[in-house]
Amino acid sequence: MSDVKHMKWWGWGVDGVAFHHENKPGFAPFVKKNLGLDLKKTKGEPPTFADIDVPSSRAAESFVLLLAGIVGDEHVETDDMSRVVHTFGKSIRDLIRVRTSAFPRAVDVVVYPANEAEVRLIVDAVVASDAVLIPFGGGSNIAGSLEPLAGEERTVVSLDLGRLNRVIELDADSSLARIQAGAQGPDLEAELNEAGWTLGHFPDSFTHSTVGGWVATRSSGMQSDKFGDIADIAKGLRVVRPGGVLVLRPLPSTSTGPSVREMILGSEGRLGVITEVTVQIHRIPAKREILAYLYPTWDAGLAAMREISESDATPSITRVSDGNETLFSFATSKKSKGFSALATKGLGVFLKAKGWDTEKMCLSFVGNEGGEELVATNQKIIAGIVKKHGGITVGKGPGVLYDQKKFDTPYIRDWFLDWGGSADVSETAAPWSKLPELYRNVIASANHAFDEIGVKGWIMAHLSHSYTSGACLYFTFAYLDTGDAITNYDVVKSAIQQAFIDAGGTLSHHHGVGLEHAPWMEQDISTEGVKVMRGLFGAVDPGRHFNPGKVL
Ligand code: FAD
Incomplete structure (x- = not known):
């Protein structure tokens, strides 16, 4: 029996770790009101x-x-x-x-x-x-x-790839590390940290995903604003193909095109097996701080994020939740900690006095890392932008909590399944100019889909991963299932995906294509784009031996 570690067969993460609602006073009323879920009833078991x-x-x-x-x-x-x-x-x-x-x-x-x-x-x-x-x-x-x-x-x-899990070599002069493809996030980061380095790639799935998987799906981590997506981070690759190894040396840049490196990125196993990735690494920053902010409305938060992306500030994390996701954050806070504590300290009273609708206010986190001076300068620029858009700086407390708890959220989904519910996520990226309308259209499409399947549904969103030209919007949806769970999911998921494309977004910002998003490929990259890609897959794998059917 292999000693490679895996997640539990029926859900996220490791055995013995689970979501608990009992210590979160706002949670039961929240799910009762918004999902019709009565936690006094008896929960099912995995x-x-x-x-x-x-x-x-x-x-x-x-x-x-x-x-x-x-x-x-x-x-x-x-x-x-x-x-x-x-x-x-x-x-x-x-x-x-x-x-x-x-x-x-x-x-x-x-x-x-x-x-x-x-x-x-x-x-x-x-x-x-x-x-x-x-x-x-x-x-x-x-x-x-x-x-x-x-x-x-x-x-x-x-x-x-679980046994190929080592950091093979560090090139300190070039800030590069050669890592075997099966190395999981915590293991490779610990090895790098020991030598004073960080990869800076922290997807929400960090604890259970690998560097090879990140490359194969074009992953993005929560600190991508500073460190880049895996597409920026992965500089060199080794990919095993029938009869040979495709070797791409780590180069700072090259005019050798079309880029084979880009073809491997997001190839989901269709072009061969990635065995090694040479990644860009960074010295562990002297200071890392995530501050929380609040905005009176989603539009204000969105506009502020855009302005931050255009400013001289160089944050590592830019994130703003919509009103629903902010309510959810409050509801999942532990007793007298974090957001609840804030609320009890009279913040709500203060904001209401300012004329805010606290059901609609939007929580934001912006992280900065680097030398003391850089962090201070960034925070000053950002505080000015927040103020300009009617927001307030909340401070460090919620940011510390967010940082500690960021990898725990996926456990909620398994808990909700035990109650007969379905919850999932869909994310996209689009130019800044299209984001406000895209957001509205996706919410409207999801609500329409909830009506169609006859459920009381919940949808919430945040913006994360900002770029000069646009950003990622990440939607989470949930409902109690009545009827066939897969049929219901198809209706809601398709509605959201189609709304992405119709509003000028891509089919996914960082989850890849697989079978789930393949139906939208032609709308995403055009008929000719699909022809080029089919030509590639057909030419390099005529026998369809490598993960056939994924992507296209
Ligand atoms: P797997 O799931 O094992 O494989 C994914 C695909 O890559 C498959 O097609 C597989 O065949 C192929 N593949 C894997 N390894 C190799 C290899 N060595 N060579 C060739 N092909 C290979 N993604 C993000 O980018 N950011 C997030 O924040 C994020 N959050 C998530 C949160 C949750 C709760 C969950 C469930 C998923 C999340 N994801 C996220 C999606 C997922 O974690 C990513 O797609 C991740 O990159 C997959 O890596 P993995 O090692 O688990 O790959």
Whole structure:
């Protein structure tokens, strides 16, 4: 049995960690009012594995032996639990399906190579045996990027990169680190920190995702405003392909085009197996501080974020929540801590006296890091912009709390599933000029979809990841399911995705395409764009051995 760590088969994160509402006084009234969920009723329980009906492995014994000959018996698995863990990511669609034994197809065999040489042998064996190979990083994707296609007749191999998990080399002169593709966020960051460096890439899924997965899905972390998206951070790559290794040396820039590096970014396993990524790293900043601000309205917050992006300030995090997400933040605050404490200290009274509608006010976090002087200068510029847009500076307390709790939020979704609810996220990016209307259209489309499926739905949003030309808007939606959960999800998710495209946004800012977003590819990159991409996939993988069907 492999000793590579995985998330729980039925939900997010590790066993023994879960969301609890009992210590959050505002939570029960919040969900009662906005979702119709009565927490006095009895909660359901997560499923047990014995209740799950898993399709048998179709891998021939001879093929399993061939793989075992490459990596050793103990690094090949065909048991049901391993195959279930490797069949899905962690979207709500995945979680609903895994809880209800709805497997369109499960992977047949999981293999854990120890090094690139073994990856090469596996890749060649897969092609020679006319099998299918799906690389597996942390299994955290939410775009249907891991599951085998329904109706796939061939043997499906999940190649888990978990044993390729080391930082291989640091080039301090160039601020570069060579990292094996299966290294997970906390492990690689700890190794870098020990040497005085940071990667600066912190997606919300940081605790359970890998550098190879980040590259393969074009990931973005919460400090992207300063450190860039993974597309900026990944400078060099090694990708195993049938019969060879595609090597892209880390170069500060190049005029060699079209960029093969860009083709690998977001390729979701379709162009081969990434074994190594050379990343841009940074000295750990002397100071890092996240301050909280409040705005009277969403429009004011949005306008301030735009102005910050245009200013001389260089923040690492720019984030503003809409009114609904701000209410949610208050509702998930612990007793007499953070936002609740603020409220009890009379902030609400003060803001009401200022004429604010506290149901509509918007909470913002802006993080700065670097030398003391830079942080102070940035904060001064930002405070001026906040004031100009009618906002107020709240201070450090909520920012510290946000920083501590930022990786805990995903656990709420599993808790909500136990209550019969569905919750998920969809995010996009669009030019600044289109964001106000995009926001309004998405909210209207989601509410229309809630009506269509007959539920009391909740949708909230925040802006994060600012660029000179635009930003990412990130929507979270939730409702108590009545009827078929997958059908309901399809209605709501499609409405939101279509609203993104119609309003000038992209199908996803950082979750990738997978199967989930593939229907919007043509609208996103045009018919000719799809032709170019199909040509690429068809030419480099004519036998459709590498994660077929994903992206396109
Ligand atoms: P996996 O899920 O294992 O794989 C994703 C895809 O990449 C698959 O197609 C797989 O075949 C391919 N792949 C993986 N490794 C390799 C490799 N070595 N070579 C070739 N192909 C490979 N994403 C963000 O960017 N930012 C966020 O803030 C963020 N927050 C999230 C929060 C939650 C709660 C969840 C569930 C997801 C979130 N995601 C986020 C999405 C997800 O974490 C990212 O897509 C992440 O980059 C996936 O990495 P992974 O290692 O888990 O890859």
